[in-house]
Amino acid sequence: MNHTQGMLRDDALRGKTIIVTGGGTGLGKSMATYFLKLGANVVICSRRKDVLDEAALDLEQTTGGSVLAVACDVRKPEQIEQVIAEAIARFGAVHGLVNNSAGNFISPTERLSYKAIDVIVDIVLRGTYYFTLALGKYWIEKEIKGTVLNISTTYAWTGSGWVVPSAMAKAGVLAMTKSLAFEWATHGIRLNAIAPGPFPTKGAWDRLFPAELAEKFAFENRIPLKRVGDHQELANLAAYLMSDFSAYVTGEVITLDGGEVLAAGQFNFLNEVTGEQWDTIEGQIKNANRSSKKES
Ligand SMILES: CCCCC/C=C/C(=O)SCCNC(=O)CCNC(=O)[C@H](O)C(C)(C)COP(=O)(O)OP(=O)(O)OC[C@H]1O[C@@H](n2cnc3c(N)ncnc32)[C@H](O)[C@@H]1OP(=O)(O)O
Numbered sequence: 001m002n003h004t005q006g007m008l009r010d011d012a013l014r015g016k017t018i019i020v021t022g023g024g025t026g027l028g029k030s031m032a033t034y035f036l037k038l039g040a041n042v043v044i045c046s047r048r049k050d051v052l053d054e055a056a057l058d059l060e061q062t063t064g065g066s067v068l069a070v071a072c073d074v075r076k077p078e079q080i081e082q083v084i085a086e087a088i089a090r091f092g093a094v095h096g097l098v099n100n101s102a103g104n105f106i107s108p109t110e111r112l113s114y115k116a117i118d119v120i121v122d123i124v125l126r127g128t129y130y131f132t133l134a135l136g137k138y139w140i141e142k143e144i145k146g147t148v149l150n151i152s153t154t155y156a157w158t159g160s161g162w163v164v165p166s167a168m169a170k171a172g173v174l175a176m177t178k179s180l181a182f183e184w185a186t187h188g189i190r191l192n193a194i195a196p197g198p199f200p201t202k203g204a205w206d207r208l209f210p211a212e213l214a215e216k217f218a219f220e221n222r223i224p225l226k227r228v229g230d231h232q233e234l235a236n237l238a239a240y241l242m243s244d245f246s247a248y249v250t251g252e253v254i255t256l257d258g259g260e261v262l263a264a265g266q267f268n269f270l271n272e273v274t275g276e277q278w279d280t281i282e283g284q285i286k287n288a289n290r291s292s293k294k295e296s
């Protein structure tokens with residue numbers, strides 16, 4: 001057994017229909033793959049229909065599951081409602097939503113136009129609350145105990161320069177996750193989030209680590225566990241949170257980042273100190289202890 005293997009029993013999501021926004025690429029496609037392997041029907045949606053159709057074919061061939069691909073810009077409520085209507089028409093009901101679609105790129109904030117900020121915030125925050133609201137209304141009316149999983153980031157908590165629109169929007173998504181988890185618990189609807197560290201995808205790497213930076217960035221050195229994430233690790237956690245095995249978990253944000261976010265620890269720079277230096281330091285501290293005892 002290792003971290004690149006599927007974790008749950010084969011029927012863990014059987015009978016569920018799950019919508020994965022941005023499910024045609026990257027982490028969305030990886031989560032969709034695992035949900036299908038666990039018996040779910042999956043609906044993937046995003047702006048590019050050609051990308052979705054190719055992904056749907058690939059997903060069905062590799063898993064044997066049922067996939068519906070619907071073009072949808074998550075900033076457009078009428079397109080979201082169309083996805084939900086087509087999903088219900090094809091599979092009978094919808095039980096889960098993964099808000100995974102996002103836009104992001106690195107830039108000094110003062111270089112951004114108003115539109116550049118809007119485009120990120122609208123995809124990430126507006127897209128997430130529109131989709132969640134549309135499904136929430138349907139679930140409440142039909143008395144379906146739906147489950148929402150929001151894909152956030154670790155800098156939604158810490159903040160981060162150079163990705164400010166994304167940080168603002170992802171922070172809003174976390175506020176929604178916790179707020180609605182309480183409010184809609186009365187309907188049996190659960191909302192959780194995952195805050196992933198670096199998981200290589202073309203979409204993220206092209207926009208966050210372009211060639212200029214990629215060479216200078218050795219992730220392995222910045223991450224306590226010295227590696228990037230494997231997509232199956234995220235898919236395992238996502239599948240658990242979408243399954244009934246997590247029926248008592250709601251309003252939770254789970255960080256999955258090899259410890260990267262812990263780098264802020266004030267004394268973490270001591271990572272650089274050698275064993276020999278520790279011998280010296282220990283001696284110095286013990287001397288100081290002895291001196292202070294004599295003084296008292
Ligand atoms: C390892 C740590 C990971 C950290 C967490 C990761 C989080 C992620 O979200 S990764 C996901 C990355 N994937 C994507 O972003 C996929 C989708 N992205 C896109 O389609 C584009 O990047 C988009 C978000 C910019 C949207 O594209 P589009 O709708 O075509 O919009 P425009 O190209 O027309 O641009 C709108 C606006 O933004 C300005 N702009 C675009 N890129 C830059 C840039 N690099 N620097 C400055 N400004 C930029 C563009 O100029 C437009 O503004 P106006 O000029 O005022 O019209």
Ligand SMILES: NC(=O)C1=CN([C@@H]2O[C@H](COP(=O)(O)OP(=O)(O)OC[C@H]3O[C@@H](n4cnc5c(N)ncnc54)[C@H](OP(=O)(O)O)[C@@H]3O)[C@@H](O)[C@H]2O)C=CC1
Pocket residue numbers: 021022023024025026027028045046047048049051072073074075099100101102103104123127151152153154195196197198199200201202203204
């Ligand atoms: N990779 C990583 O290291 C990390 C990723 N994340 C998060 O994981 C998620 C997936 O990212 P990742 O797989 O890396 O990147 P991708 O670029 O592969 O995924 C983003 C997806 O969002 C879709 N999308 C963008 N704009 C819209 C829109 N307006 N309407 C509908 N769909 C849209 C894109 O499809 P299309 O262009 O067809 O619309 C694409 O499929 C994101 O939420 C991201 O913030 C968080 C932390 C780390």
